Amino acid sequence: MEITQKEDILNKFPQFEQPLLVEIMAHSTIRQVEEGEEVMRTGQYIRSTVLLLSGLLKVYREDDEGNEFLMYYLEPGSACAMSMMCTARDEQSQIMAKAVTDAEVILIPSHLSEQWLAKYKSWHNFVIASYRQRFEELLLTLDSIAFKGLDERLVFYLKRHVKVSGKEIRLSHQQIALELNSSREVISRLLKKLEQTGAISLQRNYIEVHDLEVV
Amino acid sequence: MEITQKEDILNKFPQFEQPLLVEIMAHSTIRQVEEGEEVMRTGQYIRSTVLLLSGLLKVYREDDEGNEFLMYYLEPGSACAMSMMCTARDEQSQIMAKAVTDAEVILIPSHLSEQWLAKYKSWHNFVIASYRQRFEELLLTLDSIAFKGLDERLVFYLKRHVKVSGKEIRLSHQQIALELNSSREVISRLLKKLEQTGAISLQRNYIEVHDLEVV
């Protein structure tokens, strides 16, 4: 069991040097997360750095009235940037993270991930790269909300979905509306339009993406 | 001259340990920036970490059509998080930064700011804290765009302005409209409404904020 897990970690994080992998194995815990389960909640205190080993997480923001919007997805081999920034003094999470599929996460105690920054070059690089990637993805999300109409945002959303989980999207219009902080009817109408151009085809709880570039 | 500057730096960054201040003095350059001047452009390669010594910078995002929206302000004693993330491999800036007032910035060569992470605890903490603060501010901006109407966004904008440069706001409606990616007429109407509630009073190129909490 331990050996398989270690190999798994090595597979997902090949850039880590051997001694770091050993430390990860020795001091971190692996947690199984079920589809739909919340990995992190707004306001929750963070004591661990979260790495994703398998599955898919969505990271999103939620306001007081329960509205939400998607920030980005986390794929295996990546880390929750928020959990890395909350190291030192028991800070609170500003975001929500939920498992889109069953997933496995590695939890590394904050004080260790802090130490490793100085100790392991590969860890340090990984952390900086994670910050940067998340920041950039956040900027893309921001752009799409600030500058684009809902039609373009929907296309952007679908494209992102295709990238992380393929051309067969199993979501109801309601779920999509929620993640874009819009309403079901509007999403239905826009999807219908996309179907008419031939970019996608629609069935119940199912969207098949043909070509979103032509739109 | 050098001595004054060194004391300035110490004043703005009291958390830095003495040897670090010495290094900053020795290896960084100070650049005077005039009001309205661009400190950083989207797509520009970044070779320095930027610290703000005096004045006020606005950091914003711009799209292909020249639309923009404000991400946040940088005040003296803070750093451009983007410039810190672009260390290693000559990355490009994703953002614009412009001087709102005359300003002085410290430019630290990227390779040094990288080294200092391991060498100086205070630098390391400063960098992490900067990431976190910018990330949080960005999330607030994102919230206001995603969840709120323009009226609330305007109040949010005015509040932020009061925080960084006081209750007397010397801006035209046009400039505000630009930063919120809206149009002049709409901003004029919303400001008028705020004036009617007594929250602000309006004159040409001038807004005096009385109390934005009541709104």
Added chain:
DNA sequence: GATGTTCAGTGACTAGTATCACAAAGTAGT
């Protein structure tokens, strides 16, 4: 103080999105 320029105020219209109400289609359980 006449003139040109920038800034602000306002009404009319339009486009995009949200909301409401309801119908139709698909799915699951019995």
Added chain:
DNA sequence: ACTACTTTGTGATACTAGTCACTGAACATC
């Protein structure tokens, strides 16, 4: 196959914000 439930489709309506066209006020320059 009947029922209950979920999902999708669609028209009518309302609201927010953007656009256009124009007016008047404040300021600068000469």
